Amino acid sequence: MQLAKPFKIPESVLVVIHTPDLxxxxIERADHPGYWQSVTGSKDALDEPPAETARREVWEETGFDIAAVGGELRDWQLANVYEIYPHWRHRYAPGVTRNTEHVFGLQLPEALTPTLAPREHLSWLWLPWHEAADRCFSPSNAEAVLQLPRFSPVPSS
Known part of the structure; x- marks a missing residue:
């Protein structure tokens, strides 16, 4: 007998992974080809801190161990509350229609090659921040990418 999958917690993270030059x-969603996004994911437990969710999701979706690759995870202290797309509401408890998304930035020392989870993502690419924002299917993801220069200014040379 297979146990029912628990409902997703309507609290998640969005992690904008970037290089110092922005x-x-x-990554392209496997369940919706053509939908490009940053790393996202829901909490596994109500008491899981958002930063831990961010680290876990980065590992699961890209294979990047943040400390091992010399990354710096920053909590941008932003939270988006948005309507869950109707075609994804079945993953949540009945009546849940809104999600709170905590935004993080992860600066890597350089553009690294991710190891994608094949059931979750099909492809990946690195783009300049303004082009990446245009490619994001989610408005909150696009807005977070547009905020990148504010939260991670380009170092002066």
């Missing part, structure tokens, strides 16, 4: 990593 190249942004986007």
């Amino acid at each position: 190249q942004v990593l986007l």
Whole structure:
């Protein structure tokens, strides 16, 4: 007998992975080809801190161990509350229609090659931040990418 999958917690993270020169990593969803996004994911437990959710999701979706690759995870202290797309509401408890998304930035020392989870993502690419924002299917993801220069200014040479 297979146990029922628990409902998703309507609290998640969005992690904008970028380089010092503001190249942004986007990954293409396997369940919706053509939908490009940053790393996202829901909490596994109500008491899981958002930063831990961010680290876990980065590992699961890209294979990047943040400390091992020399990354710096920053909590941007932003939260988006948005309507869950109707075609994804079946993953949540009945009546849940809104999600709170905590936004993080992850600066890597350079554009690294991710190891994608094949059931979750089909492809990846690095783009300049303004082009990445245009490619994101989610308005909150696009807005977060547009905020990148504010939260991670390009170092002066």
